[in-house]
Amino acid sequence: QKEVEQDPGPLSVPEGAIVSLNCTYSNSAFQYFMWYRQYSRKGPELLMYTYSSGNKEDGRFTAQVDKSSKYISLFIRDSQPSDSATYLCAVFMEYGNKLVFGAGTILRVKS
């Protein structure tokens, strides 16, 4: 069983739609939760990180963590064609300095 499961997509939505991207993880010892965005032929870049359960908002992006369900989500409001990219979730635990990435979800926002 993979430590982090993420639906690879592709997910195709019209411009302006609300996008929901999700990951599940298996080990409750993971403490930190991150979302990276990766444009085609580029390296990933950090979008958001969270530590506790609940929501964290940054502009059109909201990261949500439910530690009881081991479920993390990224919501994108008013999606734009420039949001078209691969979104990777990542989880981290301090014990062993362990960082695990999901496989990534391909998102396409059509204008």
Place this chain on the structure above:
Amino acid sequence: EAQVTQNPRYLITVTGKKLTVTCSQNMNHEYMSWYRQDPGLGLRQIYYSMNVEVTDKGDVPEGYKVSRKEKRNFPLILESPSPNQTSLYFCASSPSGQVSYNEQFFGPGTRLTVL
């Protein structure tokens, strides 16, 4: 400009021919790391370094070597490449090893094909 550079960007080689992929950062970061990215498997960590002369295995270290003799450089060495090492490789750096809230800055990637 603050950046992580990798060379070469593309490489096609044959089984068994030793190769080195260089990685350099100009941000005085302590932490550096190598990842490989494969379809359906995401990013997997190969090796990481918390500081000069300190390196540790990640999740998939077999067939790879690294060294950290200077803070800015972290080369990835494949002593005897095999076809299953065909992949997209990323180097990353971070101010510290606490990569949860310290952003990792990724290089542009090196696409390696081993025939």
